[in-house]
Amino acid sequence: MQLKIKSQEDFWAGIMFIGFGLVAIVVARDYPMGTAMRMGPGYFPTYLGVIMMVMGAIISIRSLWVKGEGIRRFGWRGLFFLSLAFATYGFLIDTMDVGFILSITAVVILSTLASREFHWLESLGLAAVLVLGTVAVFIWGLEMPYPLFWWR
Numbered sequence: 001m002q003l004k005i006k007s008q009e010d011f012w013a014g015i016m017f018i019g020f021g022l023v024a025i026v027v028a029r030d031y032p033m034g035t036a037m038r039m040g041p042g043y044f045p046t047y048l049g050v051i052m053m054v055m056g057a058i059i060s061i062r063s064l065w066v067k068g069e070g071i072r073r074f075g076w077r078g079l080f081f082l083s084l085a086f087a088t089y090g091f092l093i094d095t096m097d098v099g100f101i102l103s104i105t106a107v108v109i110l111s112t113l114a115s116r117e118f119h120w121l122e123s124l125g126l127a128a129v130l131v132l133g134t135v136a137v138f139i140w141g142l143e144m145p146y147p148l149f150w151w152r
Helices: 008-028 043-062 076-096 100-112 120-141
Strands: none
Touching (some): 008 043
16 A cells, blocks of 8 residues: 655644654653642643644644645745844834834734735734734733833
């Protein structure tokens, strides 16, 4: 019997899950495990790694039966703009000290540039809604000590 992979994306996604699970187990091997009632620092990453490996195996085996669309080209644009957005947020909030509102606005606008279907009006509307939501949750709700603007 010859096995043929029918869904390349499922196969490689399963291999990725197995790899990440294996890394979690290897990293956690030096931590004390503890018990289910008194979990040590190695308990959660070890069992999370096992769960990820089992899920990866299921996904990889499933790729032998389910037909997939095929692997498309890598999304470099998304990787670039999302990385830039997160780095910019950290730089603006910590180093430049421009305040929470401008930092969140910058991360939202840069994140929306990751899509090929970018529209300025939609991005500004999304930024307004997300700024209001994050200010409500983190500043007013959780009372985090971030200034809203650079003038405090």
